[in-house]
Amino acid sequence: MKWIPTALVLAAAALLPLLGGDFYVNLASQILVAVLMAASLNLLVGYAGLTSLGQAAFLGVAAYTCAWTGVKLGVSPVVAAGLACLMTLAVSALFGAIALRASGLGFLMITLAMSQVVWGLAYRLVAISNGDNGISGIVRPSPLGLSLDSPGAFYWFTLLVVVLALWFIAILVRSSFGATLAGTRDQPQRMAALGHNVWLIRFAAFMISGFLAGIAGLLFVWYNKYIHPSALSMTASAEALLAVIAGGSGTLAGPVVGAAVVVLLKNYASAYVERWNMMLGFVFLLIVLFLPEGIVPGVKRLLGRGR
Amino acid sequence: MTGAALEIVGLRKNFGGVPATQNVNIHVAHGERRLLIGPNGAGKTTLFNQIAGDIRPSAGSIRLFGREVSTMPPHRRAHLGLARTYQIITLFAGDTLERNVALALLGLMRSRWNMFRPIDAGAAMRAEILRILDLVGLAGQAGQRAGTLAYGEQRRLEIALALAQKPKLLLLDEPLAGLSAEERVSVGALIGAIPREVTVVMIEHDMDTALELADSITLLHHGQVIVDGTREEVLADPRTREVYLGH
Amino acid sequence: MQFWIVQTLNSLALGGLLFLLASGFSLIFGLMRIANLTHGAFFMLGAYLGASLLRYDHDLGLWVSALLAGLAVAALGGLLERFVLRRLSRNPLGQVLVTLGVSFIIADACLMAFGGDPIPVPTSRALARPMFVAGFVFPTYRLVVLGVAILSALALHILLDRTRIGAMIRAGVDDPAMARAIGIPVSRLFTLTFCLGAGIAGAGGVLAGPIFSAYPGMDADMLPLALIVVILGGVGSLMGAFVGSFIIGFIYTFGIALVPDLAYVILFLPMIIVIALRPRGLFGRLAA
Numbered sequence: 025m026k027w028i029p030t031a032l033v034l035a036a037a038a039l040l041p042l043l044g045g046d047f048y049v050n051l052a053s054q055i056l057v058a059v060l061m062a063a064s065l066n067l068l069v070g071y072a073g074l075t076s077l078g079q080a081a082f083l084g085v086a087a088y089t090c091a092w093t094g095v096k097l098g099v100s101p102v103v104a105a106g107l108a109c110l111m112t113l114a115v116s117a118l119f120g121a122i123a124l125r126a127s128g129l130g131f132l133m134i135t136l137a138m139s140q141v142v143w144g145l146a147y148r149l150v151a152i153s154n155g156d157n158g159i160s161g162i163v164r165p166s167p168l169g170l171s172l173d174s175p176g177a178f179y180w181f182t183l184l185v186v187v188l189a190l191w192f193i194a195i196l197v198r199s200s201f202g203a204t205l206a207g208t209r210d211q212p213q214r215m216a217a218l219g220h221n222v223w224l225i226r227f228a229a230f231m232i233s234g235f236l237a238g239i240a241g242l243l244f245v246w247y248n249k250y251i252h253p254s255a256l257s258m259t260a261s262a263e264a265l266l267a268v269i270a271g272g273s274g275t276l277a278g279p280v281v282g283a284a285v286v287v288l289l290k291n292y293a294s295a296y297v298e299r300w301n302m303m304l305g306f307v308f309l310l311i312v313l314f315l316p317e318g319i320v321p322g323v324k325r326l327l328g329r330g331r
Numbered sequence: 332m333t334g335a336a337l338e339i340v341g342l343r344k345n346f347g348g349v350p351a352t353q354n355v356n357i358h359v360a361h362g363e364r365r366l367l368i369g370p371n372g373a374g375k376t377t378l379f380n381q382i383a384g385d386i387r388p389s390a391g392s393i394r395l396f397g398r399e400v401s402t403m404p405p406h407r408r409a410h411l412g413l414a415r416t417y418q419i420i421t422l423f424a425g426d427t428l429e430r431n432v433a434l435a436l437l438g439l440m441r442s443r444w445n446m447f448r449p450i451d452a453g454a455a456m457r458a459e460i461l462r463i464l465d466l467v468g469l470a471g472q473a474g475q476r477a478g479t480l481a482y483g484e485q486r487r488l489e490i491a492l493a494l495a496q497k498p499k500l501l502l503l504d505e506p507l508a509g510l511s512a513e514e515r516v517s518v519g520a521l522i523g524a525i526p527r528e529v530t531v532v533m534i535e536h537d538m539d540t541a542l543e544l545a546d547s548i549t550l551l552h553h554g555q556v557i558v559d560g561t562r563e564e565v566l567a568d569p570r571t572r573e574v575y576l577g578h
Numbered sequence: 579m580q581f582w583i584v585q586t587l588n589s590l591a592l593g594g595l596l597f598l599l600a601s602g603f604s605l606i607f608g609l610m611r612i613a614n615l616t617h618g619a620f621f622m623l624g625a626y627l628g629a630s631l632l633r634y635d636h637d638l639g640l641w642v643s644a645l646l647a648g649l650a651v652a653a654l655g656g657l658l659e660r661f662v663l664r665r666l667s668r669n670p671l672g673q674v675l676v677t678l679g680v681s682f683i684i685a686d687a688c689l690m691a692f693g694g695d696p697i698p699v700p701t702s703r704a705l706a707r708p709m710f711v712a713g714f715v716f717p718t719y720r721l722v723v724l725g726v727a728i729l730s731a732l733a734l735h736i737l738l739d740r741t742r743i744g745a746m747i748r749a750g751v752d753d754p755a756m757a758r759a760i761g762i763p764v765s766r767l768f769t770l771t772f773c774l775g776a777g778i779a780g781a782g783g784v785l786a787g788p789i790f791s792a793y794p795g796m797d798a799d800m801l802p803l804a805l806i807v808v809i810l811g812g813v814g815s816l817m818g819a820f821v822g823s824f825i826i827g828f829i830y831t832f833g834i835a836l837v838p839d840l841a842y843v844i845l846f847l848p849m850i851i852v853i854a855l856r857p858r859g860l861f862g863r864l865a866a
Contacts, residue, residue, distance in 0.1 A: 122850055141845065149839050305680060305682030311675075
């Protein structure tokens with residue numbers, strides 16, 4: 025009966041627009057985008073054992089490609105989305121090829137440095153990005169002729185995309201490939217001796233992770249109808265990583281819970297205090313010092329049914 | 332027993348100027364059982380790491396079944412039929428025994444890239460996993476985590492992972508290390524039961540058990556081959572005594 | 579001609595500042611295996627402290643301000659190491675996350691205390707005045723920054739190469755377990771190194787003030803530069819940090835001047851080339 029909690033959460037999520045006002049529906053859409061970001065990053069952090077501090081770069085590349093092609097070249101939202109996916113895959117391949125020369129802290133430093141370069145480009149490559157002004161006027165797609173302009177419709181669309189993505193991740197981590205990916209995390213040397221191409225396994229995971237973050241980027245840019253360099257700052261990457269760590273890396277539910285907590289905290293904090301970054305910093309400290317395994321494994325352990 | 336399973340010519344490896352392997356020449360025939368001995372620090376494991384591809388040699392050539400492999404990455408050597416165990420136990424400690432063996436089997440299967448089929452789906456694969464665990468006497472613990480096994484059982488699982496690869500050349504790095512006298516006999520029997528078409532090169536200090544398993548011996552000292560020959564030749568050679576007893 | 583001279587001096591000055599930033603990062607990573615993501619924030623905090631000290635007492639002078647700010651940041655670094663990082667010694671990822679968290683806290687605290695506008699850091703009149711040599715104008719202060727960086731590099735080199743503490747730090751970088759086994763007080767060395775690295779970054783921030791001013795986001799601008807320098811030069815190598823700093827200083831300065839849109843991409847190229855061909859960096863002994 026393991027599917028019952030999942031089904032209940034899904035049912036509640038699907039019914040939300042019928043119950044809550046626009047504010048809550050929009051907040052839920054934001055959470056869903058953050059969930060997809062965290063889940064994509066969790067593939068690397070939790071399952072591949074590769075801690076990246078540059079995940080927001082992929083969100084940014086997809087969002088800017090979609091915005092630029094849609095607004096400045098005037099292509100349709102669907103074509104813009106397709107181009108954004110291709111661009112994200114290309115950038116993922118490039119970044120993966122470079123960052124996977126290292127592992128551990130080296131990998132973290134390289135992903136951070138590269139994503140900061142993308143962030144710097146977003147600010148300075150004004151001809152494409154409009155710099156600090158950002159790009160506005162992005163049009164949401166209307167799949168099958170259905171308008172996504174109302175908060176409810178966009179929420180349902182986002183929910184569908186994110187659930188499909190999470191379903192894919194759930195299948196992937198239980199597959200042969202998922203097992204070998206976890207193997208490269210635990211014993212890379214042995215995996216190579218067993219005939220597994222450790223580099224290629226990691227590279228594939230990096231591409232998938234980048235692609236899913238790109239999908240999150242599309243949802244992000246459609247939701248906001250606007251993109252600004254701050255969306256791919258180090259803070260954004262750090263928020264995604266915090267969601268993974270806080271929720272519990274290497275678990276399927278962890279990034280969902282973690283992202284919800286981070287987004288709610290951020291919204292709550294911004295309503296009462298201005299200092300979200302400081303709060304983010306303190307949450308990092310508290311989680312790492314007092315709940316290093318994350319919320320989901322922690323709660324499981326407290327309920328006495330964990331490992 | 333014709334042709335070479337493993338042929339090493341002029342192999343050299345320096346670590347920051349210090350030679351760990353010097354001008355090593357070794358020829359192991361198909362189906363041969365070769366014992367690699369030498370005092371601690373003789374460069375035995377370094378040699379294994381070069382054969383397996385974890386370390387790039389500074390010079391020289393390594394041929395597996397006639398193919399030059401000295402610059403080939405480790406995973407491709409595994410696909411040529413090379414398998415190894417580790418002196419320091421290297422298992423997937425958090426995974427079940429079943430999963431450990433599955434990862435070994437997957438290494439040579441195309442389905443290792445399958446992202447959609449659950450790993451534990453196939454009945455044929457399950458049967459093969461249990462057959463291999465049964466070979467090393469661990470079938471009863473298939474669902475247990477590898478990290479919870481007793482030390483001797485972990486050594487057996489090490490060997491099971493290598494056997495799962497159906498190797499043509501098997502490198503065993505101190506498979507008896509840390510085992511009790513009883514366990515040494517049973518693991519020794521396990522190694523003795525490996526089919527003759529598999530070539531075995533073994534590093535081992537326990538002469539009582541290992542000598543019985545070996546056709547031939549190579550003695551390494553300071554990264555060099557000191558004596559090389561049949562079991563009897565090497566044991567009778569005065570240089571062997573010299574290495575082990577000092578001058 | 580004037581353009582090339584000025585840009586060259588700007589490159590050298592930026593390289594010098596980057597060295598003050600990156601050498602500490604590299605030392606800390608080399609010895610403690612901590613990627614200290616607070617380093618950019620230390621640098622920025624130094625700049626703000628210097629600006630406030632000089633505003634408070636204009637006669638203090640840049641050098642004394644740099645010294646005081648450096649000491650303050652060093653003390654802060656020491657506290658961070660002793661009371662937070664120490665508790666996480668078996669959790670390297672946790673350490674990185676904590677340094678990231680602290681960098682956010684420092685950055686936000688600076689924003690709260692100093693506001694969102696850049697605060698210029700004045701230099702003394704003698705340093706602000708340009709020099710005229712053979713008909714060309716030289717910005718004096720850039721030369722001074724370069725000189726300070728070279729002197730610091732020499733001092734660090736002597737500390738690491740000629741003193742007992744330096745020998746212990748080098749032993750710790752090469753093989754921490756062995757160093758501990760032969761009785762080197764690794765834990766105290768950790769604190770010392772962390773203070774030293776943080777202090778150099780803090781003082782460097784003050785010296786950067788007259789060129790960049792102290793501004794919000796300085797931390798996020800400087801940290802990736804430090805990372806690129808260290809990845810390029812090799813983690814844990816003083817020589818690597820030195821050479822890497824000047825390479826990046828030149829590429830960045832000339833990039834901004836000649837192809838402003840693409841300066842950031844060009845910055846990226848040497849790093850890619852080095853990672854592809856020599857993952858441990860130009861002078862590194864450790865694989866990052």
